[in-house]
Amino acid sequence: MTQQIDRRLFLKASGATVLGASLFALAACAPGGSAAAPTTGPRRVRAAWWGGDVRHAKFNGIYDLYQKGHDDVTIEREFADWAAYWERLPTQFAGGNAPDIFHVTERQIADYASRGQVADLEALASSGALDLSKFSQASLDAGRYKDQLIMLLVGATIPATMFNQTVFDQVGVDTPANDWTWDEFVSASEKFKAAGLVGSTYQAIASPVFDTFLAQNGKSLFAPDASPELNFDAKDAEEWFQLWKDLQDAGLCQSAESASEEQGAPFEDTIFAKGQAAIHVQNSNQLVTFQSAIGDQYTLGLSAFPQIGKKPASLVIGSYVCVNEKSSQKEESARIIDFFVNDPEANKIFGLELGTPGNSNWVDAVSSEVTGADKLVLDFAGAVENQSVFAAIRPTGASRAETLMVELGLAVAFGQQSPKDAGTRLVDELSSVIS
Structure with missing residues (x-):
């Protein structure tokens, strides 16, 4: 399990001034x-x-x-x-x-x-x-x-929903709240598809986002204290891959080809940075980088990752x-x-x-x-403090999770592997490499 963050230790922000220190800065x-x-x-x-x-x-x-x-x-x-x-x-x-x-x-x-x-x-x-x-x-x-x-x-x-507020306004989609659900995420993506845009980037490949999904069900990728054990099962992984496969099959998220091409690409070259996708899931601090790269053409915003599991959770990394x-x-x-x-x-x-x-x-x-994007990052951190959990150090060999999630996520996207088989392989291979 990840460690629950004490409310008193998380960042408080009001206006353009930080009123208190954070978990990270007391x-x-x-x-x-x-x-x-x-x-x-x-x-x-x-x-x-x-x-x-x-x-x-x-x-x-x-x-x-x-x-x-x-x-x-x-x-x-x-x-x-x-x-x-x-x-x-x-x-x-x-x-x-x-x-x-x-x-x-x-x-x-x-x-x-x-x-x-x-x-x-x-x-x-x-x-x-x-x-x-x-x-x-x-x-x-x-x-x-x-x-x-x-x-x-x-x-x-914090892995968060990063959204293009300009595109949301143009299409007439409500700004996502920090308590929005997966159904609302899908509904918004349908509206963007109807407007000729990509609803969301493809996130089945991202281990921090998968870890956020697990945290919503009281689980995590790995056991605490860097011990060599998994804290999820193949069914959890299958559900995760299936969620994104369903989105992709419905044309509501980034294509397999586009997701593959963006591996290793600079932020500035992504379809989200170019305004071609309305929603991205990325670490909250990247809002500053994206907004700087985009300039005045678009205004970006942040909200929590939509709730899929039993309770809202935001993973702090x-x-x-x-x-x-x-x-x-x-x-x-x-x-x-x-x-x-x-x-x-x-x-x-x-x-x-x-x-x-x-x-x-x-x-x-x-x-x-x-000011600007920096203030949004601080405000967001304060807004989700009550549902935030601190990610623990992963065990030796766990770095394989990063590349394996990409491999399996893309294999599912290209139809080379089923979500069930990908979930089983994720558990089997990670279990074999951690120590």
């Missing part, structure tokens, strides 16, 4: 004081991340700013889209050539932590290289693997930053991370690109400037 008596000044001598640090052009520009802006104040440090940047990043990183670790700083989610970290490839951040904080004092205990606990702090939360987000245990520049890497998460100017550059920050001073740095 100041705590966490270890680490002010980061120590860097030692002398030239240093090269490699930093890697995933994303599109907007995110790349923000990372580069922060790293350029750091280098201006540290003439003896060069940050070598390695970035790619999501698919290419996760294809490259395991190969780099296997070859002993992994970056010093790298980004993960709870879905992949156990694969690296179980091999001792991730540095202890509390040890680096104790050395004075990293200040953790503004992070909440909850956000620090989310980054622990077997009681060791191995990743630091830089943004938390995190983006984290880590230090390579084998790095020859662990302390400098920690100082760069410290700058990234604690420097007000760096915080303003990055904003809410990856979602709600993990520390209170970051929230303070950006709260007075929250």
Whole structure:
């Protein structure tokens, strides 16, 4: 099971100002004081991340700013889209050539932590290289693997219904509420089809969205605490694949061909970004990226994923930053991370690109400037706080869930496999690879 989020810890937003800290940003008596000044001598640090052009520009802006104040440090940047990043990183670790700083989610970290490839951040904080004092205990606990702090939360987000408000208004479809149902989702898609548009993108391939569906029935993809067990059965998976197959057969969602072509494509090149699909299900923080890419042509909005199960549920997933245990520049890497998460100017550059920050001073740095899409993201987080659950670290081998969901979802879409067979294979194969 995922962990229920305490209402008091979730973000409150009103108007353009954040009125309270969030689950991710309540100041705590966490270890680490002010980061120590860097030692002398030239240093090269490699930093890697995933994303599109907007995110790349923000990372580069922060790293350029750091280098201006540290003439003896060069940050070598390695970035790619999501698919290419996760294809490259395991190969780099296997070859002993992994970056010093790298980004993960709870879905992949156990694969690296179980091999001792991730540095202890509390040890680096104790050395004075990293200040953790503004992070909440909850956000620090989310980054622990077997009681060791191995990743630091830089943004938390929620798989949500992202909709094109402009298209909704043009077609005359009501804005979806946070308590809308699957039947209402289907009804809206029918109206968009009648208007010559794609109702929704195809989401049978997305494991976080499937995990949200499971959470609505009190289940999850994997057991808590990274233990090597599944927390759903083949019937659950069959129902999931069948829901999207029915939509596709009715012409209410993205075609198999289009969904396949978009694998690994930048956000800017998707049919949703181009205004050809009215509904997408994506991490809530991506609203900022999409709105920036689309510009003034369309106005986007957010609502909860429609309720299919017994109760509403919104899954909170995190983006984290880590230090390579084998790095020859662990302390400098920690100082760069410290700058990234604690420097007000760096915080303003990055904003809410990856979602709600993990520390209170970051929230303070950006709260007075929250407008537009950023404000919508914060408002949405506050609106669904009572139904939100925190995703746990997945067990070793669980990263296969990402690619397997794509393979099976597309196989169902192309008619190469039935929903029942796909559900059985999902359970059988995941059970065989986790440990």
